[in-house]
Amino acid sequence: MEEIFEKDDALKRLIREEGLLSPSPDFTARVMQMVESVEKKPGMVYKPLLNRTAWILIAAFMILLLTAGWLSTDDNPGEMVYSSMFRPAFDFLSNLQISVGMPTSGLLIATIAIACIGLLLSLDIIISHKYPRVTA
């Protein structure tokens, strides 16, 4: 082993002195040019279709709907409209013994409101990811 590497120091010196190659002189400048172009390149990032204001308006509308549903009673004349529109399809709700202090019609409106918001949010995320908008 010692015999094999008796000249190891000389080999090491030779390799260290002569074994290192260099790329072309403008190499660093070209890399930096690429790096800077990477920085400036617009990224395809997720940006919601609805902006913050739109979401605040939707949330406010949902709260309004929930409040309206909460305050509505069975003898409310407006109830007739809701009941004729939705009750046949959502009769199961009246069978639920949910003691949340909310009339059946209110529960119905709340359910629909939550379902709509959920649907809207899901569509927003799916569409935004499928067709991302370019941001600077």
Place this chain on the structure above:
Amino acid sequence: MMQQNDIQLINHILTGDTRSYSVLVDRHKDLAYTLAYRLLNNREDAEEVVQDAFVKVYRNLSGFRRDSKFSTWLFRIVYNTAISKRRLKKPGFHSLEELHPLKDDLDPWDQESDVDEERGLMLEKAMQQLSEEDSVLITLFYIHESSVEEIHSITGLSKSNIKVKLFRARKKLQELMRLMPEKIYI
């Protein structure tokens, strides 16, 4: 000291000082290029690989875990990029440089020219006698002074395999160098 400086530079870059990256590039480009060249035997390909590797590193700088040297991480990316490039190259296609890497019609052992130039040519010729992988191991071992552990991190080869390959490559280089005139291989 070098490692600390690399980390400091990385911190600067991550805070938005892009220009600091040129210092890192300047510091490591030669060895990165040498490694790529040893694997590809082609200057243009090696330069392209190293360029791509530096851009990849820049993009992922925030993901550098700092549990190893920056150079080890960089050389691993260079090594993998070069291996991918080599796989992509059409089999059977060789550039003129690959076919005649060091003007084979000339025998540098017989040249009576500048000693420094001759030493470089002779070493290059000797390195060409090794396999690409072995010449990468020799470069990392002697120039970067990498430990077996670091070479394992860069190349993915097992530690025992690295030891065996290094032993054989050094032995072969020693034999080749013995043929050199004494004025060159002192």
